[in-house]
Amino acid sequence: MQAFTYEPQKSRVIFGSGTVAAIPEEAGRLGLKRLLVLSTPEQADQAETVAKSAGQLVAGIFSKAAMHTPTEVTENAMEVMKSLKADGILAIGGGSTIGLGKALSVRTGKHQIAIPTSYAGSEMTPILGETANGKKVTRRDPRILPASVIYDVDLTLSLPWPMTVTSAMNAMAHAVEALYAKDRNPVVEVLAERGIAAFGQALRTLKTTPDDLAARSDAFFGAWACGTCLGQVSMALHHKLCHVLGGSFNLPHAATHTVILPHAAAFNGSDGRLAAVNRALGGTQPGQALYDLARELDAPLALSALGFADADVPRATDIVMENPYWNPRSFDAEDITSILSRALHGDRPER
16 A cells, blocks of 8 residues: 545535525525625526525625636626625636635635536635636645535536536546546545546436436536545646646637546556546546547547647647646657647547
């Protein structure tokens, strides 16, 4: 058995159906009386509906959360929070909204209650990625972690299929990288395999029966498990590539993770590090297993479909190499160019 360090997360998690009814109790437990509700413009109506469960605790709603957490949006939300004298944050949505909640929480010291509506898993990580001046910078701090996370499976029943599959693949990326992280531990390894397997089974059902409550519950469990993995370990090449593509080229977050994941897994899984992926998905090569799952689920396979072009590859490679993350397998600019080129055209990984 390898030596390891394990420190449990400090978030309180409530998981089930109809659990948004617990908002007042959670706010009271945290001593919150005036909540600023956050959402993206697209989820403003859903946020208003869910916020009704908080009743008079709602001080106001800010529905301008944006992908990659632009600092100018955070500054705008800070002003609104100050004007409303809000003493807490209620984030309702996916990674963009919860990311904004994290940015506000770490700047103000106010607690965040996160209510995820997709499978990205951001709610379980003390990690914040923010974009300023065309570059995305990521930091890790225990204060970033939401104080409470309420998983209500009912909120995912109407999640559109494209977001269902890409946010799930995004979460699976957290688990895949956790399996080869330098600070991985046995608890994380078990959660990673369970999370990937839960998604593999649930997504195949949801493709044809999107309102299957049991499958939605399994997928949400996968989101919790995979997000918890990332909350425990450091990131590597996959996340570095996605942060560059998102922050510097404004590619959609979840879809970018979906496209890059099979190629990063193929690069890093050549020595058996990702045997758990094969067990979870029933494959023999991790990169191919992830690619084949994405293709089966009609997920995006090529960066070209997301707005990335051949001419962008050299610049992206340079940015990755400026400040590369630790990775279990060493890489150079030629490796990055090769990965990006295969992902650009949607080629199936060689392993």
